[in-house]
Amino acid sequence: MEGWDKGTKSVVGEIPLLSIRAGPRDGDAWRQRLKEEYRALIAYTSVNKAKDNDWFRISAANPEGTRWEGTCWYVHNLRRYEFPLQFDIPVAYPQVAPEIELPTLDGKTHKMYRGGKICLTVHFKPLWAKNCPRFGIAHALCLGLAPWLAAEVPILVDSGMVKHKDDEAAPSEASGSAPAAAS
């Protein structure tokens, strides 16, 4: 697993691997796969909390488990930047990894396709292909989204493309003065 930092490598080893090769159109097999997905997500979230690195929330947006939504955040210079996230489980899953989207960042960075799909490193897809079907949503988050945030958020913040939500308050609120009267 060259190309990943030590932190990521040690964490990913603690996420349970999945065994069922089933996609969203595979009926009962998909339900079994979903169970494995949840187990991996529960384990990954617990590990993150234990390491004081809780950085996302995610849940299924539909009963079939083919659409997922949530939030992720990244701390840069002691401030926490939050981003809504979403993705669909592609039909060719798990051979094909889910394309995670951060819609509020759409258009703000080159490392993103239209609609907010994050553009992953050259390492990610070969690693996913090699490990199919053992990687799941948790792995996509750990090996895909997390490194992306680590690489892109500092640049986005430092360049001013992304503002902290406290800094986005309207000028009249920030200054605390009464609304200007029309003269």
Added chain:
Amino acid sequence: MEEEQLRALLRDLDALKQRPDDTASIERMRERVLALMNPAAAAACAAAARSKIKDMSSEVVDSNPYSRLMALQRMGVVDNYERIRDYSVAIVGIGGVGSVAAEMLTRCGIGRLLLYDYDTVELANMNRLFFRPEQSYSLNITTVNGFETFLASLKARSSHERSTGVDLVLSCVDNYEARMVVNQACNELGQTWMESGCSIWSDRPREVCGFEYKGVVAGLLVQNALKYLLKFGQVSPYLGYNSLKDYFPTMEMRPNPQCSNPACVQRQKEYMEAKPARDAAAKAKMEAEASAADEGPIHLDNDWNISVLDDDDATTSSIRSSADILPEGLVRELPDADSYPEPPAPVSSSAIDDDLEELQRQLHALNSS
């Protein structure tokens, strides 16, 4: 119209670089810019479209839009070129290659085109091109809903009542995910399809892989499509084009008998079962061509030991070795999935006893803490 005009403008600019004092070209560019600035006038030109022509005439007259195409038939290259109007082709991905391919097929007189693209902006541009697609779909075929729509649209009967579905699918997408989806759909439907793609291997600037390169790829794709539909020439299972070296490698592509996709394995089985019929047809075709070729004596002895390559030869020889050997200049993009040498740890292989709802609750509990 606009995209066409802009592309033409680009071509004129490039030509101008070679001949800076070509005033005719400057005039032409000026006219194009004016046309772009005045879309109403351009639309008026487009509105004066001709009515649909009933039969393709091979008459070599200026007013016959099919005269040059039908020349292929007169020259004996293609039998019955008119059949092109009976065919439907679906093009997935209307980007660099797909849009050029769609234009080419239209100019060749294809009967029906189905166009699919995820990007609504480009699809909006399609309306201003010189042809009007009968049906166009703006959807993401990689999602579950999109995929079902995609399948249904491929299966739907055309209005001609002669064809069900489409005769050929051309994949002109730019990403692995969509390619896998087209593959999946075509495997499930038993649909013939052709794949195309462009990739940049070096870190040279993007100009190296520009419109002209995509035009070549589109041309090769459409040519292969026409050969398949109109049954002339040899359809290449794989054709590559290395534009920097002008190198065109070809190779056989064999299916993977250990493919993890059940639909694929099923299609392979059907293909093998149809082998005797195929061999008989190939033999008959060879005999017909041989007898048509010479009026002289039919060769009873086989000096050159010519024989049709038997599919069995390929399967008995190691599939892996033939699959691994790629022509020079080609590399695999993605590695194969590892197979675990030892069985997975008991924890992961046992069926999970908790039911789905319980697991959801557990995750939710973690989310809230």
